[in-house]
Amino acid sequence: MSDYMIRAVAAEGKIRAFAATTRDTVEEARRRHNTSPVVTAALGRLLTAGAMMGSMMKGDRDRLTLKINGDGPVQALTVVADNRGDVKGFPQVPQVLLHANDKGKLDVAGAVGVGVLTVIKDIGLKEPYVGTSMLVTSEIAEDITYYFATSEQTPSAVALGVLMNRENTVRQAGGFILQLMPGVEEETISRLEARIGEIHSITSMLDEGMSPEEILRYVLEGFEPEFLDKTPVAFFCDCSKKKIESAIVSLGKEDLESLIAEREPVEAHCDYCNTSYTFEVEEIEKILETSK
Numbered sequence: 001m002s003d004y005m006i007r008a009v010a011a012e013g014k015i016r017a018f019a020a021t022t023r024d025t026v027e028e029a030r031r032r033h034n035t036s037p038v039v040t041a042a043l044g045r046l047l048t049a050g051a052m053m054g055s056m057m058k059g060d061r062d063r064l065t066l067k068i069n070g071d072g073p074v075q076a077l078t079v080v081a082d083n084r085g086d087v088k089g090f091p092q093v094p095q096v097l098l099h100a101n102d103k104g105k106l107d108v109a110g111a112v113g114v115g116v117l118t119v120i121k122d123i124g125l126k127e128p129y130v131g132t133s134m135l136v137t138s139e140i141a142e143d144i145t146y147y148f149a150t151s152e153q154t155p156s157a158v159a160l161g162v163l164m165n166r167e168n169t170v171r172q173a174g175g176f177i178l179q180l181m182p183g184v185e186e187e188t189i190s191r192l193e194a195r196i197g198e199i200h201s202i203t204s205m206l207d208e209g210m211s212p213e214e215i216l217r218y219v220l221e222g223f224e225p226e227f228l229d230k231t232p233v234a235f236f237c238d239c240s241k242k243k244i245e246s247a248i249v250s251l252g253k254e255d256l257e258s259l260i261a262e263r264e265p266v267e268a269h270c271d272y273c274n275t276s277y278t279f280e281v282e283e284i285e286k287i288l289e290t291s292k
């Protein structure tokens with residue numbers, strides 16, 4: 001089964017819900033960035049949140065960026081998503097080795113440290129929307145819950161999880177987001193809180209073979225969830241040699257000439273997918289020639 005997410009409403013539209021299974025996406029990120037297990041877990045949780053939060057945007061050209069900066073050894077995590085399930089991201093430091101935390105789990109909070117979450121929504125306006133909130137636990141799901149509460153005034157429940165195989169590949173990854181819409185009754189809130197309190201971890205549900213639909217049906221039992229749509233999720237980077245070439249053209253004639261004068265190939269690197277592009281001197285000459 002490849003990765004996808006679903007959207008649903010429940011309690012007559014007073015609850016909106018998202019759930020995703022993202023194992024292949026997170027495994028692709030792990031492979032591309034050669035991340036250690038704790039970084040795979042941290043980045044995987046943020047990629048999963050990014051995919052679901054990206055789908056909350058309306059326009060096909062809208063872009064969501066989630067950035068975590070902390071004083072832990074991973075330093076920073078950056079994820080970019082659109083509203084069609086394409087998501088990409090990278091850690092500042094891919095190889096961080098930490099002991100398991102006191103619950104025997106990968107110590108994501110220790111890797112991230114104390115810091116801030118920044119949410120940038122580029123929805124085609126002159127200035128993007130930027131929201132910032134403190135990290136409350138640095139385990140990522142709680143930090144996103146806190147962001148929704150403080151920056152978007154939307155009470156939410158967020159679960160994100162990544163489970164590793166023994167050989168450090170990704171065994172399961174996924175998550176869900178539940179949000180309360182304005183006008184929701186107190187009774188619905190307390191019933192939902194009680195329900196969420198009964199849930200085991202998201203990764204154990206995925207590892208039991210539960211699909212995103214089954215997870216939402218289970219979490220929202222008694223709230224009559226209604227499924228709206230299903231979207232494939234994938235690690236996808238839109239960089240290309242052509243795109244980087246246009247960035248080189250924008251350097252201008254003088255800079256291009258001095259690059260050529262150095263007689264050294266130019267290396268360009270995409271952080272998101274960890275791909276390097278090399279431009280030989282002859283290629284730069286051709287770029288200069290055609291840009292005239």
Ligand SMILES: [Zn+2]
Pocket residue numbers: 237238239240270271272273274275
């Ligand atoms: Zn790229």
